[in-house]
Amino acid sequence: MVTRIGPSPTGFIHLGNLYNALIGERLARQSQGVFFLRIEDTDAKREVPGAVEIILDALGFFGVVFDEGATIQGDKGAYGPYRQRLRKEIYQTVAKKLVEQGLAYPCFATEEELATMRQKQIEQKLNFGYYGVWATYRNTNLEEIERRLQQGQSYVLRFRSQGNPEHSVKVLDGIRGELELQENYQDFVLLKSDGIPTYHFAHVVDDHFMRTTHVVRGEEWLATAPMHVQVFDALGWNRPIYCHSAQLMKMDGEIKRKLSKRKDPELALAYYQQEGYVPAAIWEYLLTVLNSNFEEWRLANPKANIMDFPFSLEKMSTSGALFDLLKLNDISKEVILNMSAQEIYTQLLLWAKNYDPSFAALLESDAGYAQRIIDVGRQGERPRKDLICWRQARDFLSFYYDETFTIEDSLPANITDALRKEIITKYLATLDYNDTQEQWFAKVKTICQDLGFALQAKKYQKNPQDYPGSIVDLSNTIRMALSGRLNSPDLWQISMILGKDRCIRRLKQFAENGDNFASTPA
């Protein structure tokens, strides 16, 4: 199979592009075929400088590899050029052939004329468009055409459709099966007045000459597919197999709608780069949406490479799926759990260098320490799954560094200032860094009893008036001192990692200042 993606250089590339890229990529790889990148830059108005770099950068970040196509250094592959504007002559040659066959003709209608026509059609409740009696230039004779050309009148080249709206055309779709669509009867534009083709024409010409076998695109193209097959047929070319994918949707208040470039900036691929999502997690999530049997496969093959999953068009859904960030997060946790501390460190550092240089500096100042804090609680039978993406990881790990350590939460009301000081004083008195975790916790329990705290949280919950607090309050006081929060990984483990001096400093500091602790200790 030969597949491709054809993004437009608008400076914006989003999840939907990646979604279709993934389909094309899998299809090509699994069949030992070819997957290429074509830049669809036929609309100069929407083009943004540097947009091709943005596309390449984002796709590269997600590990999408092309066999052929546009690259920063220029085109790669024997079927180029892979940028449509560079293919102008090719389109014009084909267009000329269509004109010779009487299947295309110049149209001199101005924008105003077309607007007026549309207005009339609305008033008369007719179908919109350029067809039938409305196709005013369809039968212009040669002399007239020549006269207008000589006057330098601007024109577009239109397809002379032989279609009938009463008829239907069968289109083979790799995802949806055989579709019966209304035949195209519109004389749509092939070449715009600047001689550049519209998508409709460029798609047909390019995918023919670039020997594309499967055209993977969003379902918004379903409605225009009859136009495309008409041109393929007119030219006597083989039609590709269309694969119209269901679109990723989003809830916008009460309504469900497709992802939109303008309204959903958070769905730009750049968003995932900024948040620091692991590319593999995005692929994995997309695959769960694309092929619902993927999750089952993943469960059966937890360590297998994603590329070994047998992707199939038949398993694809035909209705649009809502994008679910919660599920992505869940998958991300799992993916990061399966990475080594070394790998996490490398990717986290790379992210931080781009998005948080000061954090990057901290990570780099002691790579061994960084990897140890990353690995806290990740061993054993029930490893922690704390990390979702690098931005969140940065916040999660911040307390391990004095430079970013802050008191974020507050102690419950039953732990008064006096109690806090007493707890920490007693704790400091017994603290011994040579203890094992068991010895350490036994001491904590002793303090608990000394202070009359409940050893079991439940007892305290049932009869709060009988105790000043429970062991939970006691541990959390220490936890607050060390991590600045009420929630953290195992206390003794973080104590070991933070080291004796730093812990004692933070404990004293917290005993003294409590929640008012504002900045880092010296």
Added chain:
RNA sequence: GGCGCGUUGGAGAAGUGGCUUAACUCACCAGCCUUUCACGCUGGCAUUCAUGGGUUCGAAUCCCGUACGCGUCACCA
């Protein structure tokens, strides 16, 4: 308005005529585990497959109508 695609729980979905008293995953809820939070475990969460008819001994699965959602109807892709 025309044309087209779609409609199984809060989300993604499995299921294509009897094995379905509708898998599985996420979310949510309850409980267990537990020094916190996570993790993990157990259980709960659609008597019903948008809706009305029809075909059939039997339908989420086949047919027709209706409703709703989405897409499209540019010299944008």
